[in-house]
Amino acid sequence: MEITVLLFATLKDLVGTNKLLLALRDNETTIGDVRSALIEQYPDVKDNLKIALASINREFAFPADIVNDGDEVAFFPPVSGGCHDT
């Protein structure tokens, strides 16, 4: 199966793109597996990928959540929007 992976902020800059297609095995593939596949592909970004938040189809997702063919998966750092008071 194939999924779309979106990257934001630090991850987008480090990987060099905000969107990539990832081919994965068909059965019981989890967010944890997707993260591992990305780390294998981009070993230099390992530290950031390990702590990144994840989403499936625009909702927060967690390591054991199953990913299905055609899903939109995203990885991103903890959010920092709002005002500039941080």
Next chain:
Amino acid sequence: MTLSDYPEFVGLPTDSIDHDAVIESITTPATGAVCLFTGMVRGETQKEGHLPSTDYLEYEAYEPMALAKMRQVIGEIRQMFPLVQGIAIYQRIGKLDVGQNTVLIACSSGHRDQGCFEAARYGIDRLKEIVPVWKKEVGVDGATWVEGEYKPSIEDQA
């Protein structure tokens, strides 16, 4: 999410937020009070891990998820503050210079003691936890993405 007849607005504009227009949009015939929180780009920071001098910020959003999570925040406000009437949440994106407004949370109610202050406070705090938006500080000393600290759990799903 509670269905509401009261006005609700979310948005990720690149242009300046017109505060008067937002207030008007959430004012109903039963409204007597509006509490509006606004944030802006600060030029000077004295805090470790931040550039001391910021020229501008670059805001980026995961737009469809950000809009969905803003609507989730509105739903949470409705549950917690049932007397709040209109609710507007806007986060600007793109390049924003020092002094420009960046975010707006506005809540209306019949009277000031019916939750509009608390709702606006909750709205900005919650936005900074679950709405996928990031800012990059750009100054003479370089550029750095600001990363938040909040780790969402299953309770943060809509």
